[in-house]
Amino acid sequence: MRKILTIFPLAENVHLTKDVGMVPFIMHKFYNYDATLACYSSGPFPNLEIDTPGLKLLRIPKITGVATLDTVFFLLRHARRFDILIGFHYSFFTGITTTFFKLLNRFKRQKVxxxxxxxxxxIFKMKERKILRKLMGFADILSIENTSIYNPLVREFENLLYVPNGFYPKNPKYLLPKKNIFLTVGRIGSPEKSNDVLMNAFAKVAKLLPSWNLSLVGPIHEEFQSFISSFFSKHPDLKERINFTGPIFDRKELMLKYNESKIFVLTSxxxxxxxxxxxxxxxxxxxxSSDILPANDVTNNGRFGRIFPVDDVDALKEALLNLAKNEEFLKNNSTAISSFYQENFYWPNILSTVNNKIETFLYK
Structure with a gap:
């Protein structure tokens, strides 16, 4: 059985259900690899047996406190045991550690x-960052998670794949009817989230959509409290129509929240x-969604939703108003978008491309 090592020093329990944990786990479960995640933390990792059974953990000793150096020392001891190394992000840490793995195994051809x-x-400035580009050149396989960046770069890098984030396992189909709810989920009030744009847009459509409410799920950034107070002093009539739930840690409860909402809004x-x-x-x-990098991918180029310019309250207002008034579209789209996601963003399907590419290197 081929062995995969995933390096992510800052991994914690929460990362097991993100790509850091899901990629090695799916490669283990569906493609028969022995998979290990290496990180500083020794736990606890309660999600390990629940969400990623079979994935192994290996601790990186914090010798210097500098992640790159500690990982290099870790690889000196462990690199030769593994056939495939998986790294994350476009960074010098990833470039240096993956290159070091290749150098340690330079006389062994079947290392990926x-x-x-x-x-x-x-990343479009890669040409200007010659050292980092050189380090990334030691990788056998690179992937990008959105087509906005993948399409311009694919001709330049023959080893580049499109690998979006995915989900696993397939979720049960709930039978609850959807309600007239605009929903957002995340760190409410963090500056990059622009939740003020969402609240201001909702205020503009509230009288035109009297049956619709807004729900914001997630921890509230402390500095955002002053905006909330100011907002409700201007719009006291909306206090009963805007719901701050706080964080929802139970995944079944969170998915029920998504399931009952008709429109999800991200204003980042x-x-x-x-x-x-x-x-x-x-x-x-x-x-x-605001016009961020994955917007076209997650809406299928606008077919399953709307894209508006970042921080444009009026454009968001029009998008919310037009969609909320088109009940037939929302009903039909609910089934269509769910099927689209099941087909295109299921982790085992996504990673089949990566597995095929790895096999071309292992068995050539």
Whole structure:
């Protein structure tokens, strides 16, 4: 059985259900690899047996407190035991540690490095960052999680794959009817989330959509409390129509929240391939997103939702109003978007491409 090592020093329990844990776990469960995640933390990891059974953990000793150096020392001891190394992000840490893995195994042909870049717009400056580009060149496989970056770069890198984030396992189909709810989930009030834009847009459509409410799920950023107070002093009539639930840690309860909502809204200034898109789409929510990198992917180029310019309250208002008044579209779209997500963002399907690419290196 081939052995995979995933390096992510700062991994904690929460990362097991994100790509850091899901990629090695799915490779283990569906493609018969022995998979290990290496990190600083020794736990606890309660999600390990629940969500990623069979995934092994290996602790990186914190010798210097500098992640790159500690990982290099860790690889000196362990690198030769593994056939495939998986790294994350477009960074010098990933470039140095994956290159070091290749150098330690330079006389062994069947060793593979895969980097899931999760890149943002700054990757287009790769040509200017010659050292980092050189380090990334040691990788056998690179992947990008959105087509906005993948399409311009695929001709330049023959080893580049499109690998979006995914979900697992397939969720049960709930039978609860959807309600007239605009939903957002995340760190409410964090500056990059622009939740003020959502609340202001809702205030503009509230009288035109008297049966609709707004629900914000997640911890509230302390500095956002002053905005909330000011907002409700201007719109006291909306106190009963805007619900701050706080964080919902129980995943079944959270999925029920998605399931009962008709429209999911993300107003971020910037964002990677956020897992909230997947949760909302699987639950049949129509997606409204600011014009961030994954917006076209998660709405199928606007077919299953709407995209509006970042921080444009009026454009968001129009998107919410038009969708909320089109009940037939929302009903039909709920089934269509859920099917689209089940087909295109299921982790075992997504990673089949990665597995096929790895096998071309292992068995050539």
């Amino acid at each position: 490095v895969y980097i899931k870049l999760d890149a943002k717009e700054d 200034k910037w964002e990677g391939f956020a897992l909230v898109f997947l949760e909302a789409g699987i639950a049949g929510c129509t997606i409204v």
